[in-house]
């Protein structure tokens with residue numbers, strides 16, 4: 001790591017900068033590296049094991065190596081999902097199952113590197129605003145490392161996510177309001193009490209953790225670059241991180257071309273997609289990023305993890321979609337919910353609603369002829385289906401209630 005660059009105005013800060021946002025314009029920062037030096041250190045390949053994200057230390061912004069991190073974060077499987085793909089005539093579909101992280105979502109990548117930074121800087125208390133997963137994740141990894149965690153969530157967050165936070169011993173502040181209210185309160189409280197704030201967008205280190213998802217995909221594809229990586233999007237941090245991961249690989253000379261990154265949002269929470277479409281309707285190549293505003297919406301999707309009025313890393317995500325040539329895809333909530341049992345039944349991977357959105361998005365892109373069926377496509381499964389069973393139950397049949405007798409089973413079986 002050799003400093004920071006502002007996503008909006010491009011002004012750089014030195015590696016010793018100890019703030020979070022750009023002092024010139026208030027924009028989000030991006031961690032920068034001396035890629036020539038990294039290329040020398042890795043000498044033609046990324047480190048291979050042990051199977052967690054800290055093996056990518058040369059491309060992580062941490063002072064102390066975290067080889068002794070108590071939980072395994074990252075190193076999740078990339079599954080060929082042939083039967084699922086065939087439902088849409090796509091033989092080269094893959095699922096990157098990031099629900100297999102310690103707290104069952106991709107957010108653990110962000111929390112692990114943010115906690116690494118908190119430890120590097122001597123912080124004792126870490127805080128976060130969350131729709132649910134980031135809070136569950138921070139609570140989990142803080143428990144594993146012995147830090148105290150304070151989590152701000154909307155009071156309506158799904159029960160499983162709240163239960164995780166409480167079980168891991170975080171101080172959970174359920175805010176009477178939405179995610180955006182929780183976010184603003186977390187900022188103010190962290191400032192007031194000196195907590196290390198891991199909130200998405202505000203904290204540049206979350207992107208550094210999440211980008212490792214791209215490195216792993218590349219390694220697991222045996223050095224192939226997919227045509228597309230499809231990402232469920234709320235704040236936009238995950239998407240911008242996955243784009244950064246591929247850009248890093250190119251910057252250190254490991255790959256020559258970059259994949260397209262497709263942004264999938266619910267129609268009921270589509271701030272980033274709306275902005276990409278507006279730019280594409282004009283001249284996207286001439287955009288002045290320092291003045292671009294992502295217009296806020298009034299979000300109401302059932303996919304709680306991506307229900308965001310004001311994306312906190314929206315500019316970085318819009319840039320990533322435009323620069324990569326990816327699509328901005330909006331899907332109906334009914335399509336997101338229908339994608340859950342479809343994925344579960346044809347792949348054995350059970351996603352939460354937000355994590356099913358990429359598959360709903362792929363089908364939408366096929367219908368609209370934005371992609372062709374022979375492309376190599378990776379959908380990111382960003383969170384486990386066990387995190388929000390209530391919404392999924394609404395699209396499933398009830399179990400058959402029977403007497404404990406063989407004849408009752410026979411009666412049922414005749415109707416299957």
Ligand SMILES: Cc1ncc(COP(=O)(O)O)c(C=O)c1O
Nearest residue numbers: 133234235236237238305382383
């Ligand atoms: C399961 C899941 N998928 C996707 C996202 C979207 O990530 P981002 O808000 O960075 O766009 C989140 C964020 O909370 C999430 O929890």
Ligand SMILES: [Zn+2]
Nearest residue numbers: 006009022025
């Ligand atoms: Zn700036």
